[in-house]
């Protein structure tokens with residue numbers, strides 16, 4: 001892992017940095033699904049990030065999801081945080097979550113209640129100080145949004 005891969009992480013506060021690095025080194029839900037109902041590959045050419053998203057969906061609830069890829073620590077850890085956060089949520093709940101993640105990354109005001117609902121995803125907030133990295137952080141979320149929106 002080269003230092004340049006981690007640029008942008010170094011300046012985040014320590015607690016957030018440890019969450020991001022943990023997800024980067026040990027990504028959750030990496031295993032490809034046997035028979036996905038929906039799948040999509042997304043990439044961020046500005047940074048060279050790639051993510052493959054697969055999911056199973058039943059009665060509008062995401063029952064299983066896989067996120068795998070290559071790229072910088074921010075894009076990959078964000079994909080892992082996503083994978084950990086959306087299983088067993090309804091499509092509507094996921095779309096709401098994505099709206100809130102995007103608000104957080106844009107530095108918009110979000111309520112304490114929303115902040116609590118984000119859990120570890122909040123670790124990505126420090127990335128908003130690095131505008132070129134926001135695309136990295138949102139790559140998976142934008143891909144998932146496209147995937148579940150009819």
Ligand code: ZN
Nearest residue numbers: 047049072136
């Ligand atoms: Zn990136």
